Amino acid sequence: MNEERLIIGLPAGSLADASRGGNFIDLLRHAGFPTQGYDQGGPSMFPLNALLLGWDGRPQEFSAQLDLGEIDLAITGDDCVRERELEFKYVYNQTIHLEKVLPLQRGHVRVVIVKDGAVDECDGWLEELLARNKLVTMVSEMPYLGLEWFRAKIEKLGFARSHNDFSVQKYRTPPRIDAGIVIYETWGKTEAKVKEGSVHFGLETCETGNTIQDYGLDIVEEIMTSEMAVWANPAIRQNPAKYDLARMFLLNLHGALFAEDKVMLLFNARKDAVSKLLEYLKANRLFADEPTVNEGLHFTEFSVQMDASNPDLPIARVRYELAKLGATHIETIPLESSIPGLDVIAF
Numbered sequence: 001m002n003e004e005r006l007i008i009g010l011p012a013g014s015l016a017d018a019s020r021g022g023n024f025i026d027l028l029r030h031a032g033f034p035t036q037g038y039d040q041g042g043p044s045m046f047p048l049n050a051l052l053l054g055w056d057g058r059p060q061e062f063s064a065q066l067d068l069g070e071i072d073l074a075i076t077g078d079d080c081v082r083e084r085e086l087e088f089k090y091v092y093n094q095t096i097h098l099e100k101v102l103p104l105q106r107g108h109v110r111v112v113i114v115k116d117g118a119v120d121e122c123d124g125w126l127e128e129l130l131a132r133n134k135l136v137t138m139v140s141e142m143p144y145l146g147l148e149w150f151r152a153k154i155e156k157l158g159f160a161r162s163h164n165d166f167s168v169q170k171y172r173t174p175p176r177i178d179a180g181i182v183i184y185e186t187w188g189k190t191e192a193k194v195k196e197g198s199v200h201f202g203l204e205t206c207e208t209g210n211t212i213q214d215y216g217l218d219i220v221e222e223i224m225t226s227e228m229a230v231w232a233n234p235a236i237r238q239n240p241a242k243y244d245l246a247r248m249f250l251l252n253l254h255g256a257l258f259a260e261d262k263v264m265l266l267f268n269a270r271k272d273a274v275s276k277l278l279e280y281l282k283a284n285r286l287f288a289d290e291p292t293v294n295e296g297l298h299f300t301e302f303s304v305q306m307d308a309s310n311p312d313l314p315i316a317r318v319r320y321e322l323a324k325l326g327a328t329h330i331e332t333i334p335l336e337s338s339i340p341g342l343d344v345i346a347f
Helices: 021-030 062-068 078-092 122-132 143-157 190-195 210-214 234-238 240-259 271-283 315-324
Strands: 006-011 052-057 073-077 099-103 109-116 135-140 166-170 180-185 201-206 217-226 228-232 262-270 292-295 299-307 327-334
Touching: 006 062, 006 240, 021 240, 052 062, 062 073, 062 078, 062 228, 073 078, 078 143, 078 217, 099 240, 109 143, 109 190, 122 143, 122 217, 135 143, 135 190, 143 166, 143 180, 143 201, 143 217, 190 201, 190 210, 190 217, 201 210, 201 217, 210 217, 228 240, 234 240, 262 271, 262 315, 271 299, 271 315, 315 327
Parallel strands: 006 052, 006 073, 135 180, 135 201, 166 180
Antiparallel strands: 073 228, 099 228, 109 201, 109 217, 262 299, 262 327, 292 299
8 A cells, every 4th residue: 555645536437527517627627636647547646646656446446445455445336335335244244344434516317217118116026026927036236236136025025935045146157057037147137138128127327317217117116316526535534644534635625515506796886785695695595604895985995706606596696686785896706615614514
């Protein structure tokens, strides 16, 4: 393990694409961590922060790397972490100890069970399937999420004794068991395999569900929802230097997240208009404890932070109302970072 630098797992794929991934590269830049090489496929570097080291990889792999201490922080999905936790549980009889330290408000997906043909109710459909077939088949890019769901279902439906065995194997290889569930691990196009009848059902991740609909498949049940987040190896708390770097990284990343869709309004007011403006700001909750003001001889300068995406309080309306009450020289400044304080970081 590198004892002097904080090693951060940076996911390849859509997040590394500057035109996709919810502006993740811009988010890092706004946080004070511009990257070099990340949007080109790596190697990724943080040119302004020599103590941060980017590790390019797949989000599906980061959980194991975190647990081993190969990396210290990683950007990955809740579903990817849960999949690796379950793989270690079922295959290696081990427990992974990881900590979700900062949601990134990006990469939201649903993990769902899909089949060809609608069903009225999931449990009834599965009970019939199990009664007819001593061996059922499933396809998924995340086989152990599927297995955990299946195990819970057969326990509930009374098939735990007859269908408890499982085998995770490559797609369409000969089944290694005679009863239970065979889960074919695949690398995409899960929907096509379900549509063509190669398996009884599948597990898929989706954002909108449009592709599932395009294939004429139906969502039987939702297993979980997932988002991208920063995950940590809790053991870095034992390394004061790395722990301090991790908190620095998280605090600034939180500041960039918190600033999204927020702007700073700056405006002046003559002394005789101050009380009316204060009443308006208070009535619309445009400050927390008190507004930020700079007193001059004849004018008072206000600075107010507000959410520019709030449909209940449109920024255009606010500026107009402020002007009607006597505000002048109203300026709107987009925010790249806004840090409420160190206590926003629980890690």
